[in-house]
Amino acid sequence: MIKKVLLGNEAIVRGALAAGVDFVSGYPGCPSAEIGEEFGKLSKENGVYAEWSVNEKVALEAAIGASFSGLKSLVNMKSFGINVCSDSLFPLAYTGTKAPMVIFVGDDPSCHSSAQSEQDSRGYAYLSHIPFLDPSSPQECYDFTKLGFEISEKFNVPVIIRSTTRVAHQRAPVIFDVPGKRDFKRGDFVKNPHQFCTMPPRVLEMKKELLEKIKKISDYAEKSKINKVVGGNKSSKIGIIASGISYFYVMEALEELGLDLPVLKLGFFYPLPKQKIKKFIVPLKKVIVVEEMQHYIKKEIKTIAKDIDSKVEIFGKNVLSEVGELSVENVILALAKVLNLKIKIKTKTPSVSVPKRYPKLCDGCPYWNILPVIKRVAPEGTVFGGDIGCNMMAGLPPHNIQDYLFSMGASMGISHGVSRATGKKVISLIGDGTFFHSGIPGLVNAVYNRSNPLIIVLDNRITAMTGHQQNPGMGKTVMGQNVEQIKIEEIATACGVKHVKVLDPKNMKDLEDTIKDFMQKDEVSVIVCRHICALLERRLKSNPDLGEFYINPQVI
């Protein structure tokens, strides 16, 4: 056992290593990317296969293949990744796992680094019937990951660990085991279509089996120490139920207010320990449920209270916002309302107004050469499609050329729809990582259904926004292996695009002429603007050793 300061995400990695993980797949996002990156670095020494998959659905499917072949797997992704992989997640709950699997999902309340929506991924527990754990600290990230593998092994189900930005990017001392060096493990696929094929009518049998399993896991959750009561005494009439990071805000708020109230900390979000909850609320007159975003737990508590005819008053949504992350102050104010305390939190406004500092493209970023040219050349009134990644900056000053922004790869479909609906030429931007992730089906669709957007792929040779992760376009894997570079222009051509050009955007005249030319085409056209990310270029210059991980010399 050693004790060290770790980031929540590093603790997840340590937990998986201690559990003996063999196979790691994922797609980088914020706040989860450090998990896959760390495995890339530790892979050889620890005999763990690691990959950045092309998207989260493929990442999950890769892990399913590994699990069916007897390897312990970990899948890592940010909140929206679970939407992408959900199509295979639900059947996985039915088939169950062979070797244990833990799925890590990083939510981002307050959307610090997330476009698209403030997603509470806990809802997937209900949809999929997959056990769901919610850690509060780096230590719990470690402990819950190990526990997740244990539960998965015991019940042959995948286990989801959901973390949030304030947990994943929290640093704190963690006590952990460091397993010795080992070799890569080879799996063995033993045929078992009875378990692995979800064909009807077997699929309904599988559903029954899953619900049976969940009953057993509920009993397990009742006994689990990660659902525990802290503080308070027998005469307490007011109690708090909290999970995830909210637990620490509650403990801090109680300390600041000098209160000793019983707190039920829930490590399990699904299945909930209903008996333990019943026992907790029976003596109480009031219970405050402190959770971020959706008030899922509060609803459950309401049902449980009704079941036992309890008159307990339940507070949640009425004292805490469903929008944005919580804080100690939010919890103090909520407690003050419920307990009728008079508390005022003073705020200090600076005597000078402080204007917003927008994120911006880095100095030397090749996009500085692309966005102004597009803006200058595009005819008045041109509609601009935007997508996820560094090219989102197109929507911020001084560029302001982004008329819609949705999910990974969505620009392709929406731009097709706008182009079809209006008959006008749309300019649609997408990055290299996002193109591979989910841009390709939309491109095929646009060609097949004969719309005519001009698609500009901003290829900076890496998945940059999330902190430089390898992707299929750069000829490197997360483990540092040189592989075939998959060329975006060849994919576009294979999808039937007739007008394809690759250029270096530092040559702004070339870009300008090409845009002007392609704007006249009545079919889909694709420009690949290829120039290495400026940050990566500087990092490689100051530290050439990084080339081993980031650049295949055959490619650039």
Add this chain to the structure above:
Amino acid sequence: MDNFNIILTGVGGQGIITLVSILDEACFVQGYDVKSSELHGLSQRGGSVIIHIRFGKKVNSPLISRGKADLIIGLELVEALRDIDFSGPKTALLVNDYSMGFQGYPEKQEILVALNKAVRGGMHLVPAAEICKKELDKDVVAGVYLLGYAVKNNLIPLKKESFLKSLETVIPQKYLDLNIKALNLAFKS
């Protein structure tokens, strides 16, 4: 001692994540419980960054409440002002005399008056970037210089030795000497 609360603020790209790792490790070396909260991704692309660090006997929340910071370290002037509502009656403010302008950026004098007013005169304005550039030819270690300044002027209950040990753990060998020099530089002036 009560938990000690530090707000670290600046602009994405100023090396703030390294700085929080150094601080956390120094607290850990000195035997404290420590928790910090940082932001990655979009905010790191030249946007405003705020980091919370708390240490003491036992830390619950990784986030500091408004008005409860003991020390605010600002790596950039307007960013220090942006997060000034974390200051309370006893807060020390340590600011790098350094601006990264953008459209609508306030006048420097206005910022300084507002900062000083907010902390009732408890401001330490230090040209850390300029000093590091002049003495070490690298302003990227300005944050480490400020940590040294904070120790020397008793703005933080941590020892210089703890920071030296922390640097050895956190900083890659290649840049270790530069960082140690930056820390030492603060003790010379």
